Amino acid sequence: MKKNRFAEFFKGKGYYVLLFVGVIAIVAVAIIGSNLSKSNNEGDNYVDLNEEPDNNIAAGEDETQLAENNPVSDEIVNPTDNSPEDTESNNTNEVVDNDSLLEYDVYSKEEEEGIDLAEVPEKNVQKAPTKAAETKEVPEVVETTGAKLALENLTFNKEEGITWPVNGNVIMNYSMDHTVYYATLMLYKCNPAIIIDSEAGTEVKAAARGIVTSVEWNEETGHTVTTAIGDGYSLVYGQLDEETLNVKVGDKLNQGEVIGKIAQPTKYYTVEGSNLYFKVLQDDKTVDPMLLLR
Structure with missing residues (x-):
């Protein structure tokens, strides 16, 4: 008796109902999986401002290579700050470090005249x-x-x-x-x-x-x-x-x-x-x- 009812169910509209439910379940699973993957990708792109920066980045250790003996490329990669304060400081250092300005050949008048x-x-x-x-x-x-x-x-x-x-x-x-x-x-x-x-x-x-x-x-x-x-x-x-x-x-x-x-x-x-x-x-x-x- 039960077997007859089960067979009649598949012969009727019940078969299509189960098929529809199965399709809905598959679609739901696909949508949920897609959402989970998207959430993971967004988590990878998220930057925590409270996290300590990478040491290599903080230290300026990049992979930029300079052209040998090329002052232009050096200026681009390592620009020099030519502010007035730094310029004045550099000029001062040049004067202090310039031995030719600080050292004099001093001769007495006796030496100049050849008198000893x-x-x-x-x-x-x-x-x-x-x-x-x-x-x-x-x-x-x-x-x-x-x-x-x-x-x-x-x-x-x-x-x-x-x-x-x-x-x-x-x-x-x-x-x-x-x-x-x-x-x-x-x-x-x-x-x-x-x-x-x-x-x-x-x-x-x-x-x-x-x-x-x-x-x-x-x-x-x-x-x-x-x-x-x-x-x-x-x-x-x-x-x-x-x-x-x-x-x-x-x-x-x-x-x-x-x-x-x-x-x-x-x-x-x-x-x-x-x-x-x-x-x-x-x-x-x-x-x-x-x-x-x-």
Whole structure:
């Protein structure tokens, strides 16, 4: 009985109903599958802004290749920011790093003129004595009562003045209130004496009556003799020739008596040439010799 009903069902409209339902199910399954595939594709294209960027992208490691020795391609791939601030900064760095602007060839005037104070030819320079003459102060050598009285009895008349120790032109004036130019040293400084032009071998005479208080040698004035002439005045004679010195400490000198002769200049006066260094002291303070020379 049941088999007959089942057969009649397939023979009737029931068969078509089942077929329609099957087709609907297949279509539904196809639509659902298509929607699921589309959802997956959209998920792949979704970018999470909270996710950390890929290291290669952040570091700028792309596959762009530059044409070798092509500055244009380099500029395109790695453009340079030419803003005013960067330009100014670059210019500043160029100046700081440019050694040619920071380093100078510095030469002293002595080097430019070929003058080396340490290597002046010996024949043109007064040499230091093998045994430097000892400087003897008056108290050490003038011990007798007569000698002391001689110093005490010395008087100097400023009105009468002093005579010229050598004949020659003054090539450097006394100047303690402003500087004068020293040609050999190539600098300006005060001058406590006068420099009198005089040839080597010229006799130097005592400018006033007095007593020799010092015979010494120093680098600037060479062999130098100092005499006391009374009333606190002293005369200093420099650039003298050691071999021609006729005096020693304690000797009494009359005005015009020969002290010695002019030597070759020391290395401090090679440009000025041979000369007499002549200085006047009053109570150990310098005085312009021109005020007393007659």
